[in-house]
Amino acid sequence: xxxxxxxxxxxxxxxxxxxxxxxxxxxxxxxxxxxxxxxxxxxxxxxxxxxxxxxxxxxxxxx
Amino acid sequence: xxxxxxxxxxxxxxxxxxxxxxxxxxxxxxxxxxxxxxxxxxxxxxxxxxxxxxxxxxxxxxxxxxxxxxxxxxxxxxxxxxxxxxxxxxxxxxxxxxxxxxxxxxxxxxxxxxxxxxxxxxxxxxxxxxxxxxxxxxxxxxxxxxxxxxxxxxxxxxxxxxxxxxxxxxxxxxxxxxxxxxxxxxxxxxxxxxxxxxxxxxxxxxxxxxxxxxxxxxxxxxxxxxxxxxxxxxxxxxxxxxxxxxxxxxxxxxxxxxxxxxxxxxxxxxxxxxxxxxxxxxxxxxxxxxxxxxxxxxxxxxxxxxxxxxxxxxxxxxxxxxxxxxxxxxxxxxxxxxxxxxxxxxxxxxxxxxxxxxxxxxxxxxxxxxxxxxxxxxxxxxxxxxxxxxxxxxxxxxxxxxxxxxxxxxxxxxxxxxxxxxxxxxxxxxxxxxxxxxxxxxxxxxxxxxxxxxxxxxxxxxxxxxxxxxxxxxxxxxxxxxxxxxxxxxxxxx
Numbered sequence: 001x002x003x004x005x006x007x008x009x010x011x012x013x014x015x016x017x018x019x020x021x022x023x024x025x026x027x028x029x030x031x032x033x034x035x036x037x038x039x040x041x042x043x044x045x046x047x048x049x050x051x052x053x054x055x056x057x058x059x060x061x062x063x
Numbered sequence: 064x065x066x067x068x069x070x071x072x073x074x075x076x077x078x079x080x081x082x083x084x085x086x087x088x089x090x091x092x093x094x095x096x097x098x099x100x101x102x103x104x105x106x107x108x109x110x111x112x113x114x115x116x117x118x119x120x121x122x123x124x125x126x127x128x129x130x131x132x133x134x135x136x137x138x139x140x141x142x143x144x145x146x147x148x149x150x151x152x153x154x155x156x157x158x159x160x161x162x163x164x165x166x167x168x169x170x171x172x173x174x175x176x177x178x179x180x181x182x183x184x185x186x187x188x189x190x191x192x193x194x195x196x197x198x199x200x201x202x203x204x205x206x207x208x209x210x211x212x213x214x215x216x217x218x219x220x221x222x223x224x225x226x227x228x229x230x231x232x233x234x235x236x237x238x239x240x241x242x243x244x245x246x247x248x249x250x251x252x253x254x255x256x257x258x259x260x261x262x263x264x265x266x267x268x269x270x271x272x273x274x275x276x277x278x279x280x281x282x283x284x285x286x287x288x289x290x291x292x293x294x295x296x297x298x299x300x301x302x303x304x305x306x307x308x309x310x311x312x313x314x315x316x317x318x319x320x321x322x323x324x325x326x327x328x329x330x331x332x333x334x335x336x337x338x339x340x341x342x343x344x345x346x347x348x349x350x351x352x353x354x355x356x357x358x359x360x361x362x363x364x365x366x367x368x369x370x371x372x373x374x375x376x377x378x379x380x381x382x383x384x385x386x387x388x389x390x391x392x393x394x395x396x397x398x399x400x401x402x403x404x405x406x407x408x409x410x411x412x413x414x415x416x417x418x419x420x421x422x423x424x425x426x427x428x429x430x431x432x433x434x435x436x437x438x439x440x441x442x443x444x445x446x447x448x449x450x451x452x453x454x455x456x457x458x459x460x461x462x463x464x465x466x467x468x469x470x471x472x473x474x475x476x477x478x479x480x481x482x483x484x485x486x487x488x489x490x491x492x493x494x495x496x497x498x499x500x501x502x503x504x505x506x507x508x509x510x511x512x513x514x515x516x517x518x519x520x521x522x523x524x525x526x527x528x529x530x531x532x533x534x535x536x537x538x539x540x541x542x543x544x545x546x547x548x549x550x551x552x553x554x555x556x557x
Contacts, residue, residue, distance in 0.1 A: 012078075020082035027086055031093055037150050037517070038097050042117040 011062060018059055021052040097152045100550035106149060107542040110137050121541055122148045122518070131535075137165075140536040144188070144524040147541075150517055154509070155547035160521065161504045162193055163496055163540040172527040172534055173197045174475050177505055180520035183513035184308070184360050185279035188522050191505035192252050192490045197473050199492050212253055213488040220484065227485075234258050238484045251473040251488035256316065259352035261285055261466040263374065270373035274460065277384045277449075278361040283457070283468050284353050286372035292344045293355065294369040299327065299337040300362050310358035311343040320353070321345040338366070352468050354378075376466060377458040383448045390445040395467050396456030397432045398476050399443065408449045415441035421450065440465050475526045500539055509545075 025048045032039040039045060096104075106120035113135065124130045129142025160177055168175075174197075178190035201215060208214040209224035220237035221227040230236050231244070234257065239247035242260060267287030275298075284291070291313070299307045309325040323343040331337050347353060355375075357365060364384060383390055403409050403424045411420050419430045432441070440462055443452070452458065455474060457467040471477065473486060493503035512519065528534045 016078050016082065019079075020085070023082075023086055024089065027090060031090065035093075035097050035152065037118070038093060038152050040118045041120050041150065042093075042096070044117055047116075 011059075014055055014058055014062075018052065018055040021048065021055055025049055025052050098550060099153055099545075099547075102549035102552070103544065103546045105542060105544045106151070107540060109540045111539050120150050121543070122150065137537040137539055140523060140525060140538065141528060141534065143526055143528050144522045146520060146522050148518040148520045149543055151519060151545060152517065153547070154514060155545040156508070156510050157546045158507045158509055158519070159504055159544040159546075160507065161502060161540075161542040161544075162523070162538070163500060163502045163542075164193075165500050165537040165539065166194070166535070168196075168525070168528065168534050168536070169531050170196075171530060172475065172525060174524075174526055175536060176524045178522050178524065179507045179509065180513045180522070181511075182358075183515065185358055187279075188524075189507060189512075190522070190524055191507065192488075193503045193505060193523075194493050194501070195251055195473065195488070195490055197477060197479075198251060198486065198488055198490060201479075201486065202492075205486070211489075213486070213490055215486045217484045231255060231257070234260065236485065245467070245470055246482050247484040249471040249473050249477065249483050249486050251486070251490055253487050253489045254317065255470060255487055257470070259285060259350075259468055261374075261468075263464060263466075265463055267372050267374055270368070270370045270375065272368040272370070272460065273366070274383055274390070275385045276365040277382045278363070279359055280357045280365065280380065280382075281378040282355045282357070282375050283378055283466075284355055284370070284372055284375045285350070285466060285468070286347065286353075286374055287349055288371060289346060289349050290344070290371065291347045291353070292342070292369075292371040294340060294342040295357060295365055296338065296340045296367040296369075297359060298364045298366050299331070299339060300364060301331055301333055301335055301337060303362050304329075304333055305360065305362070307360050307363050308358075309339060309341050309363065310356070311341055312356040312358060313343060313345060313347075314354045314356070315351065320347075373461070374464050374466070375459075376464075378469065379453060379455065379457075381452045381458045383445075383450070383452075386448040390443075390448060391460070392443040392445070392452065393440050393459045393462050393465050394443060394454060394456050395440055395465070396454035397441070398454055399430045400427050400453040401430065402427045402451040402453075404449045404451065408447050410445065410447045410450075412446065413442070413444040415443075427451075427453075496539075509547075 025045065028039050028043065028045050028048060032045065108119045108121040124132070124138060124145050124147050126142070129140065129145050131139040131141060158179065162177060164175070166175065174195050175193040176190040177193050178188035181187050181189040198213070205215040205217055206219060208216055208221055208227055214224055214227060218238065227236070234244050235241060236244055236247060244257060248255065293311060295309070295311060297309055306327040306329045308327050311323040312319055313321040321343060323341050325339055325341045359365070381392065399414060401421050403421050406424045409421055409424060411418060414430060415432055417433060421428060455472050455476060457465070457469060459465045471483070473488065491503070493501040496502040509519065523536070525536055528536070
């Protein structure tokens, strides 16, 4: 039971993390379109996309 | 257990609120970085770091054949000049560039400079000194009278800088022949306030110069009369699609006195030539020196110059084209940099009775007079045109009206002579950063500077670096501090 609830908590965390990363990626891309180069100068969006993809895949596999 | 899970599910809005706040903070941070409300920001790129989180603001060096870039190593400059651009999310009014570098240069390559592209029409870089080893080496043997500006004297002529500047204004310096201040003074990145005093064997008269000259040219005039009339007829070749405005700018001691503009409507199809005329007429003081800039792009040719004075000389550059006859040009320089703009311009030419060969098209070639020249003015005889002729000195088409108002520059061609008694410079030597790594900082005024596609263009110049294969300059870091109006000042138009 403990194990099952911990897994559910972990899943919720990863779920929220995925939403956060996805939103952050979308916001970064939109900001980059409106103000070209301002995001890319500080942050490589590819890393965000990779992190979003990894968490998304983890959730898919877990489901 | 179910309660714990239910409690967790109830906390989801709190978790969502938390990361939504992070996103809002993220947007605010980047909007702040875009607007730069404080008016100051520093952009830097450390080439010694292997990992960079973002692309950075300082873009790659070009052209690629002038720099060696290897993974895990610092970029090495091996050609001159080298360009790079800096993206800024808004415009600024000042920039301080700090260059961290290591150099391996021979004694013939004593100068390193950095500059910003000031004018996009004439493609002029405003170069400032990073290092001048000629001046640094003289510090140990010459006396320093003043640090800002740097004034050095060969012997103990003056005890303080006040008396030096006072004498400089009258045109008489200790140890210099009367009326020959220009011979005993050399400058670097500095324009002293000197009274011009030239004499000519013949009186002043109007001039009609019909040797076509391509691109921007700078003239100095020293008229005998109180009124200047300057009429320029140009041909806009329209070989490129850009606008080709024409500007005549008359200035004295760095201040613009009069200006004439001709806007290009760019309505003529590409390849079709247009002939235009622009004139500038202004009252001036006789016997004083003026600078006249003909500001045009390389797509425009000066067909004819009609001037009310024949006492005019060209500074630093001449580009005669489409003349079809022999060209006789006079200069006081003992070296020339020539670039043939095509194979048809290659030629053997005479420079102060010595024969030289311009043999490489599209490449700048250097020619130095073999022996010490006793003549004040050297003659250049070219048999073909479409050659860009450059040097640190003056050019003229007539020997009678030749004069040089330029003070000798302490550049890579400078030769210390016994008659040189003083050096004035706006220059600070680089500091040791660590080991053999040096650092120096230069400031630029960015107002009116060329900016395209949200980028400022910079250059690093090391004249003569390519003459020795062992020469290089390694760049560890570039830091540029930009400053401008704050958000408050912009909103209230202060």
